[in-house]
Amino acid sequence: MSDCMQVFAPLGLPDIQPGDDLAALLIQQLQSNQQPLQEGDIIVIAHKVVSKSEGAVVDINDVCASAEAIDLASQVNKDPRKVEVILRQSKKIIRAVRRPQQSEGVLIAEHRLGFICANAAVDQSNADNEHQLIYLPENPDRSAKLIADALAEAFGCRIGVVISDTFGRPWRLGQTNVAIGVAYVPALISMDGDCDAWGRPLKVTAPAFADELAAASGLLMAKEGKCPAIVFRGLSWESNPQASASDLLRPENEDLFK
Amino acid sequence: MSDCMQVFAPLGLPDIQPGDDLAALLIQQLQSNQQPLQEGDIIVIAHKVVSKSEGAVVDINDVCASAEAIDLASQVNKDPRKVEVILRQSKKIIRAVRRPQQSEGVLIAEHRLGFICANAAVDQSNADNEHQLIYLPENPDRSAKLIADALAEAFGCRIGVVISDTFGRPWRLGQTNVAIGVAYVPALISMDGDCDAWGRPLKVTAPAFADELAAASGLLMAKEGKCPAIVFRGLSWESNPQASASDLLRPENEDLFK
Numbered sequence: 001m002s003d004c005m006q007v008f009a010p011l012g013l014p015d016i017q018p019g020d021d022l023a024a025l026l027i028q029q030l031q032s033n034q035q036p037l038q039e040g041d042i043i044v045i046a047h048k049v050v051s052k053s054e055g056a057v058v059d060i061n062d063v064c065a066s067a068e069a070i071d072l073a074s075q076v077n078k079d080p081r082k083v084e085v086i087l088r089q090s091k092k093i094i095r096a097v098r099r100p101q102q103s104e105g106v107l108i109a110e111h112r113l114g115f116i117c118a119n120a121a122v123d124q125s126n127a128d129n130e131h132q133l134i135y136l137p138e139n140p141d142r143s144a145k146l147i148a149d150a151l152a153e154a155f156g157c158r159i160g161v162v163i164s165d166t167f168g169r170p171w172r173l174g175q176t177n178v179a180i181g182v183a184y185v186p187a188l189i190s191m192d193g194d195c196d197a198w199g200r201p202l203k204v205t206a207p208a209f210a211d212e213l214a215a216a217s218g219l220l221m222a223k224e225g226k227c228p229a230i231v232f233r234g235l236s237w238e239s240n241p242q243a244s245a246s247d248l249l250r251p252e253n254e255d256l257f258k
Numbered sequence: 259m260s261d262c263m264q265v266f267a268p269l270g271l272p273d274i275q276p277g278d279d280l281a282a283l284l285i286q287q288l289q290s291n292q293q294p295l296q297e298g299d300i301i302v303i304a305h306k307v308v309s310k311s312e313g314a315v316v317d318i319n320d321v322c323a324s325a326e327a328i329d330l331a332s333q334v335n336k337d338p339r340k341v342e343v344i345l346r347q348s349k350k351i352i353r354a355v356r357r358p359q360q361s362e363g364v365l366i367a368e369h370r371l372g373f374i375c376a377n378a379a380v381d382q383s384n385a386d387n388e389h390q391l392i393y394l395p396e397n398p399d400r401s402a403k404l405i406a407d408a409l410a411e412a413f414g415c416r417i418g419v420v421i422s423d424t425f426g427r428p429w430r431l432g433q434t435n436v437a438i439g440v441a442y443v444p445a446l447i448s449m450d451g452d453c454d455a456w457g458r459p460l461k462v463t464a465p466a467f468a469d470e471l472a473a474a475s476g477l478l479m480a481k482e483g484k485c486p487a488i489v490f491r492g493l494s495w496e497s498n499p500q501a502s503a504s505d506l507l508r509p510e511n512e513d514l515f516k
Binding site: 003004005006007008009011115116166169170171172173174175176177178187188206207208209211212213215216218219220227232235247248249250 | 261263434465508
């Protein structure tokens, strides 16, 4: 474990458009800011800029709502076309909820990648216009690896990447960022077999390292959308080329709350 | 929002014993490390050292298990005296679970302070001996405020304090630190009414600031228990004397998953 870290937001990244080379833009910005990445740096990137660069966006006017979407939309007072996009991103809808005071309700979904989240992570915030819906990248681990490899080559050192989204939590108010894609950064750090300071086996055996990084990024990642990347420097971590954000998914048979 | 922060673990804090003045020991260690706190620093402290200093510990041999504890203990293969302490810390037990491969199961509890967590946060890790059980401080917000006020007076500047524990999550594997007590640091930052970078109302309206800090502290807080305090420097935040970790509790009628 390290005993200190520095965390900073590279400022000045331009708005990202479909087809943009996000890694190249990050490299260019870090270089022009004179903030070259260093050995072992980890960069947490908000999925929205990754999604935009990959074209994981849709104009709501181009969506045709199915009968299922129209039915579900009426239960929660959502635009049926938005519900259609949510359904396409979901394995299943776990709950449809609209509270009396809410104009628009929420669909708690199991995303096709396995994450449980509101509206299958389909969102309008920080879209380019009010008709645009942004969804998660097709394969966020792959996206993370492409960016990590490009950064590693540009700066000549080992770099980790976490792609984050902002999720609510069942029992706690407020949102935190969580990891939805990782490259090289271990999602969980298994401490099984380790002992506490008094030599007894630890009960807490797996810090969710990638989620800790994602949550920490929220301290600097302005929700207004202008700081989509946060660099962590000074952490010691073991590179894992097989790391995946799916390592953070609790198997359904272990889930006490379904 | 800031665009950078420094995070460090003051090393060399002695083992904490019941009756110790934790704030005084922190001040002494920060001064002898030549790491004086600065205006706006936030310190995240693992509850275990707060609990120990306040005597929120019990020797399991001094506990007499009730009939309810004995019955529940048999369902999950726990020591009935440990279950008795868990029951004393709980409003109610939500689920008792023991999986086939587990020697000892888990009690998901609503803690008397409202937090939903495993075993009502009663734990043996980092206790002084194998008979000792540690539980949450009686009033963690009050504990945080006493420490924050002592630090503020010693260093002559505004200091925030978060007291953390390590919780599992329903749908995600691995544990992260969460806030169970705060002083001056807002638990949630309401962004209701704010707009995204394109001028549209934000959907994400309340970052769980204290939980972001707690989770981030886990990146440096060695689980072996020797780095129980982490300092965050460089964040901009508005002091709130009324802040409480209970601000993070989702009201039962809003909980989609009970």
